[in-house]
Amino acid sequence: MVKRKVCIAVIGHGECSPELQETAASIGRCIAHHDAVLVCGGLGGVMEAAARGAKEAGGTTIGIIPGLRKADANPYIDHVIATGLGDARNLLVVRSADVVIALPGKYGTLSEISFALMAGIPVISVSSWAISDDIIQVADPIKAAQLAIEIASKKL
Amino acid sequence: MVKRKVCIAVIGHGECSPELQETAASIGRCIAHHDAVLVCGGLGGVMEAAARGAKEAGGTTIGIIPGLRKADANPYIDHVIATGLGDARNLLVVRSADVVIALPGKYGTLSEISFALMAGIPVISVSSWAISDDIIQVADPIKAAQLAIEIASKKL
Amino acid sequence: MVKRKVCIAVIGHGECSPELQETAASIGRCIAHHDAVLVCGGLGGVMEAAARGAKEAGGTTIGIIPGLRKADANPYIDHVIATGLGDARNLLVVRSADVVIALPGKYGTLSEISFALMAGIPVISVSSWAISDDIIQVADPIKAAQLAIEIASKKL
Amino acid sequence: MVKRKVCIAVIGHGECSPELQETAASIGRCIAHHDAVLVCGGLGGVMEAAARGAKEAGGTTIGIIPGLRKADANPYIDHVIATGLGDARNLLVVRSADVVIALPGKYGTLSEISFALMAGIPVISVSSWAISDDIIQVADPIKAAQLAIEIASKKL
Numbered sequence: 267m268v269k270r271k272v273c274i275a276v277i278g279h280g281e282c283s284p285e286l287q288e289t290a291a292s293i294g295r296c297i298a299h300h301d302a303v304l305v306c307g308g309l310g311g312v313m314e315a316a317a318r319g320a321k322e323a324g325g326t327t328i329g330i331i332p333g334l335r336k337a338d339a340n341p342y343i344d345h346v347i348a349t350g351l352g353d354a355r356n357l358l359v360v361r362s363a364d365v366v367i368a369l370p371g372k373y374g375t376l377s378e379i380s381f382a383l384m385a386g387i388p389v390i391s392v393s394s395w396a397i398s399d400d401i402i403q404v405a406d407p408i409k410a411a412q413l414a415i416e417i418a419s420k421k422l
Numbered sequence: 423m424v425k426r427k428v429c430i431a432v433i434g435h436g437e438c439s440p441e442l443q444e445t446a447a448s449i450g451r452c453i454a455h456h457d458a459v460l461v462c463g464g465l466g467g468v469m470e471a472a473a474r475g476a477k478e479a480g481g482t483t484i485g486i487i488p489g490l491r492k493a494d495a496n497p498y499i500d501h502v503i504a505t506g507l508g509d510a511r512n513l514l515v516v517r518s519a520d521v522v523i524a525l526p527g528k529y530g531t532l533s534e535i536s537f538a539l540m541a542g543i544p545v546i547s548v549s550s551w552a553i554s555d556d557i558i559q560v561a562d563p564i565k566a567a568q569l570a571i572e573i574a575s576k577k578l
Numbered sequence: 579m580v581k582r583k584v585c586i587a588v589i590g591h592g593e594c595s596p597e598l599q600e601t602a603a604s605i606g607r608c609i610a611h612h613d614a615v616l617v618c619g620g621l622g623g624v625m626e627a628a629a630r631g632a633k634e635a636g637g638t639t640i641g642i643i644p645g646l647r648k649a650d651a652n653p654y655i656d657h658v659i660a661t662g663l664g665d666a667r668n669l670l671v672v673r674s675a676d677v678v679i680a681l682p683g684k685y686g687t688l689s690e691i692s693f694a695l696m697a698g699i700p701v702i703s704v705s706s707w708a709i710s711d712d713i714i715q716v717a718d719p720i721k722a723a724q725l726a727i728e729i730a731s732k733k734l
Numbered sequence: 735m736v737k738r739k740v741c742i743a744v745i746g747h748g749e750c751s752p753e754l755q756e757t758a759a760s761i762g763r764c765i766a767h768h769d770a771v772l773v774c775g776g777l778g779g780v781m782e783a784a785a786r787g788a789k790e791a792g793g794t795t796i797g798i799i800p801g802l803r804k805a806d807a808n809p810y811i812d813h814v815i816a817t818g819l820g821d822a823r824n825l826l827v828v829r830s831a832d833v834v835i836a837l838p839g840k841y842g843t844l845s846e847i848s849f850a851l852m853a854g855i856p857v858i859s860v861s862s863w864a865i866s867d868d869i870i871q872v873a874d875p876i877k878a879a880q881l882a883i884e885i886a887s888k889k890l
Contacts, residue, residue: 267809267810268789268795268809268810268811268812270804270811270812270814271812273813273814303813321736326813327736328813328815330815334664334829334853336738336830336832341735341736342735342736343736343738344736344738344739345741345771345794345796345813345830346738346741346830347796347798347815347826347830348826348829348830349825349826349829350663350664350665350666350825350829350853351662351663351664351666351826352646352662352663352664353513353537353540353662354510354513354662354663357509357510357817357818358815358816358817358819358826361802361816361817361818362804362813362814362815362816364804372540373536373537373539373540373554374536374540376532376536376553377533377536377537377540380529380530380532380533380536381509381529381533383529384509384528384529384530384533385802385818395553397532397551397553398529423653423654424633424639424653424654424655424656426648426655426656426658427656429657429658459657477580482657483580484657484659486659490673490697490820492582492674492676497579497580498579498580499580499582500580500582500583501585501615501638501640501657501674502582502585502674503640503642503659503670503674504670504673504674505669505670505673506669506673506697506819506820506821506822507670507818507819507820507822508802508818508819508820509818510818510819513661513662514659514660514661514663514670517646517660517661517662518648518657518658518659518660520648541646541662665825665849665852666822666825669821669822684852685848685849685851685852685866686848686852688844688848688865689845689848689849689852692841692842692844692845692848693821693841693845695841696821696840696841696842696845707865709844709863709865710841
């Protein structure tokens with residue numbers, strides 16, 4: 267029998283500044299350092315930077331993409347889930363995670379936060395949407411990643 | 423060839439107070455008076471009250487339900503779309519509308535607002551989530567319904 | 579309370595011969611004559627011809643389309659359900675019907691037949707896939723439509 | 735950058751005989767021996783046996799489940815994708831694979847074959863549905879697994 271690893275989703279802008287990319291990458295590295303799996307939307311911006319960080323630290327990455335072509339995933343994804351469901355794939359990204367870390371993003375990110383909260387999956391926001399007390403606000407990205415690991419480990 | 427009618431979604435709590443039900447019903451009646459079609463999630467609370475209002479005024483109602491059993495729809499739905507997709511059906515409710523009217527609701531309502539804004543579908547909020555300037559805030563439900571009809575008519 | 583009408587899905591090729599179009603249209607007309615609602619995938623070929631037939635006979639038509647743009651539906655659709663789910667919308671077409679009539683089609687049609695049979699929705703084939711004894715084979719399209727109405731009426 | 739591994743789906747009955755389980759397990763072992771990833775529907779029967787075989791040979795397994803609870807996956811799944819989409823998750827199983835191996839199964843299996851063929855993903859049948867010349871028929875499970883690896887390797 268498998269001892270399933272903790273799985274953390276990182277969500278946010280599909281296109282973003284070098285600063286936000288570095289924040290995402292540092293979270294990805296921290297997730298991998300703790301031997302957790304990273305899941306994301308598999309495309310660019312925050313998704314790519316987080317996956318790059320996780321791979322730099324020797325981790326495992328899953329990308330759940332909107333289209334049918336696995337080649338559309340960013341080059342840091344180990345396992346591509348090709349959905350063909352368009353933006354509806356947002357639901358799957360958060361539902362496959364034990365905890366969600368939200369970085370700044372627009373309505374796609376907000377939809378993911380909404381569906382995580384509907385499903386009772388904890389959401390940690392690092393300067394992202396602050397629309398509910400159910401979202402845990404953590405300013406520092408490393409502390410956010412560590413808290414995510416801690417909460418997720420208790421759930422398993 | 424068909425002259426397609428305007429279609430307005432009404433979203434909000436699945437369980438709600440008599441006051442909120444009356445608000446939803448008045449919006450449903452107004453939509454039907456203007457010969458527009460009402461689309462909703464097909465279950466209880468705001469969904470049922472809005473559909474009841476629309477039928478009282480002789481209108482047409484569509485309910486897009488999470489499950490597979492058409493009998494689970496509320497009794498004021500003419501056309502039941504049985505999805506079997508669970509909460510993912512939220513996306514379809516707003517995508518099938520020309521304009522969305524949001525009444526108070528929780529994360530399900532927020533997910534619907536998010537997906538409407540992602541798809542560029544106008545959202546009018548009547549005391550619902552005020553998380554973006556892209557949402558049109560209208561306090562009076564009848565004025566909200568009239569504005570929805572007006573905006574939707576321009577889109578067709 | 580609404581007395582819900584019987585709803586029949588017609589599925590088959592998205593591009594087809596004039597003969598197959600006439601078959602689909604005759605089924606659509608028969609569905610409308612019996613005051614039943616037609617549901618289909620909303621695009622061309624069998625879907626368009628069946629919807630045209632239903633409208634010629636004064637019926638009501640629902641089109642569940644793969645994309646987000648309601649304008650992509652064929653011109654004989656009263657109510658467009660815009661899913662944005664791509665071919666996954668095939669599931670919704672059959673799940674929203676009380677009975678499915680299958681005309682010749684390829685793997686999309688086969689996927690719809692499979693999902694109808696999974697959900698226990700009766701399938702009547704008019705020269706379509708004959709891959710199971712659970713599918714009712716009827717050579718004549720009018721008799722197929724009449725049988726569909728009959729079976730669906732018993733379910734309500 | 736990641737060198738993405740070949741990914742093979744194994745589909746078939748959710749409940750099955752010890753013989754069919756052994757067939758599925760031998761395919762899973764062969765997939766893992768070739769350093770390929772196994773993807774399946776994550777539940778019992780063929781899905782569980784194939785995943786067990788892959789884990790016995792030190793491989794990696796992905797399970798795409800219909801529900802929201804990751805604990806519902808069988809105990810041989812490394813990465814659980816919790817969809818909440820019900821049977822619509824069938825589409826994702828085949829779309830995430832480079833090649834599909836079909837063992838005996840009912841309409842769920844048929845729906846997966848249909849969607850694989852729609853998406854142009856090769857399907858190898860081991861005593862499963864023989865409804866099209868587009869499906870490659872291979873009687874021996876090990877030869878089927880080897881052929882799947884060979885075809886998938888050419889695609890990458």
